[in-house]
Amino acid sequence: MKRRSWIALLGVLLIGIFAFTIVGCGGGGESTEGGSEQPEKLVMKFSHVVAEKTPKGQAALKFAKLVAEKSGGTMEVQVYPSSSLYTDHEELEALISNNCQFIAPSVTKLVKLNPSFQIVDMPFLFKDSQQAYNFFDSEEGQALLHSLEDKGILGLAWWPNGTKNFTNSVRPLKRPEDFKNLKFRTQSGALLTAQFEALDAGAQPMAFSEVYQALQNGTVDGQENTFNNIWTQKYPEVQKYMTVSHHGRLDYAVLTNTTFWNSLTDEQKQIITEAMEEATAYARELADKLNQDAFEKIKESGKLEIYTLTDEDRQAFIEAMQPVYDEFGPKIGEDLIEAARNS
Numbered sequence: 001m002k003r004r005s006w007i008a009l010l011g012v013l014l015i016g017i018f019a020f021t022i023v024g025c026g027g028g029g030e031s032t033e034g035g036s037e038q039p040e041k042l043v044m045k046f047s048h049v050v051a052e053k054t055p056k057g058q059a060a061l062k063f064a065k066l067v068a069e070k071s072g073g074t075m076e077v078q079v080y081p082s083s084s085l086y087t088d089h090e091e092l093e094a095l096i097s098n099n100c101q102f103i104a105p106s107v108t109k110l111v112k113l114n115p116s117f118q119i120v121d122m123p124f125l126f127k128d129s130q131q132a133y134n135f136f137d138s139e140e141g142q143a144l145l146h147s148l149e150d151k152g153i154l155g156l157a158w159w160p161n162g163t164k165n166f167t168n169s170v171r172p173l174k175r176p177e178d179f180k181n182l183k184f185r186t187q188s189g190a191l192l193t194a195q196f197e198a199l200d201a202g203a204q205p206m207a208f209s210e211v212y213q214a215l216q217n218g219t220v221d222g223q224e225n226t227f228n229n230i231w232t233q234k235y236p237e238v239q240k241y242m243t244v245s246h247h248g249r250l251d252y253a254v255l256t257n258t259t260f261w262n263s264l265t266d267e268q269k270q271i272i273t274e275a276m277e278e279a280t281a282y283a284r285e286l287a288d289k290l291n292q293d294a295f296e297k298i299k300e301s302g303k304l305e306i307y308t309l310t311d312e313d314r315q316a317f318i319e320a321m322q323p324v325y326d327e328f329g330p331k332i333g334e335d336l337i338e339a340a341r342n343s
Contacts, residue, residue: 042075042268044260046102047085047094054228055290056104056252057081059159059283063102066275075271077102096152101260104159104252108187114147115331120249121191122328123321124314125340129163129288132249134343140336141343145253154258156272157280161226161250162291166243167235168222169215172307173243176320185211185223194324195248215239226250228287231294236303244295244308247317254280 050056064077086094091103110117126132135141136158145155179199186192188205196203204220214220215238
């Protein structure tokens with residue numbers, strides 16, 4: 001009797017296991033009521049090195065939101081800000097290896113791959129942001145953005161940070177001769193060094209995170225940056241003068257991996273393209289607003305003596321920068337420079 005009870009119990013257990021297996025093993029995707037499978041979610045990583053509350057940080061979040069909305073949740077962009085996934089020096093290699101699918105490095109970082117990207121660093125080339133945007137949207141600007149495909153990198157968009165302006169702790173900078181014997185922090189790059197050498201000033205390449213302390217202890221006398229960076233990094237605490245020069249730009253190129261891109265369906269490519277176009281328009285509007293707001297805060301603080309270059313001043317600087325154009329024009333491409341100048 002006892003043996004028959006165990007056999008009956010075993011039979012019930014086997015029936016239960018069989019029923020669970022049929023219900024639980026329906027394939028790789030989730031099933032709908034009609035029995036069809038939901039598509040597997042495509043997860044993509046977007047790595048960048050700045051904080052979320054910056055034009056690039058906010059544009060990346062906007063892009064991710066738009067991709068999710070336009071795909072109905074079948075595509076997800078995971079954003080990793082502030083070098084939380086890859087550092088400034090690691091992200092390009094990570095993209096080429098397809099360990100992340102989107103990055104937005106400073107355009108200066110791409111010079112080693114194509115010298116023509118130095119065009120955004122050319123001093124006094126663009127009068128304002130709109131002229132730069134016109135160039136970025138032009139046939140020449142788009143060709144430059146897409147010039148890295150043979151290296152496995154596809155350009156998707158130009159994202160702005162803003163125009164650069166000079167600050168220093170020694171004297172007002174109104175004319176080229178005022179720069180003589182001063183030392184300025186720069187990003188790394190031969191063109192940026194040549195820019196200050198043309199003004200008889202010194203250039204000290206330095207990481208962005210080190211600038212405040214270098215200004216504070218006098219390692220350098222000044223620096224060049226956007227209004228938003230000048231304000232948020234608290235440079236008015238350790239500087240005395242600012243020249244509104246709009247002499248150069250800080251911009252980013254949004255990039256993806258070509259192998260990854262070619263693996264997408266036409267619909268997925270369209271979703272990413274549309275989301276990127278909308279995020280780019282948002283980035284431009286936000287960069288312009290943040291820089292204007294920061295400029296107003298700098299003025300209201302009263303911590304910096306501000307001088308705005310006149311047209312006459314600007315022309316003097318353009319003439320002083322001719323050696324830079326003579327040296328780097330052929331490397332960048334004279335036709336490209338002319339296209340930017342006429343944008």
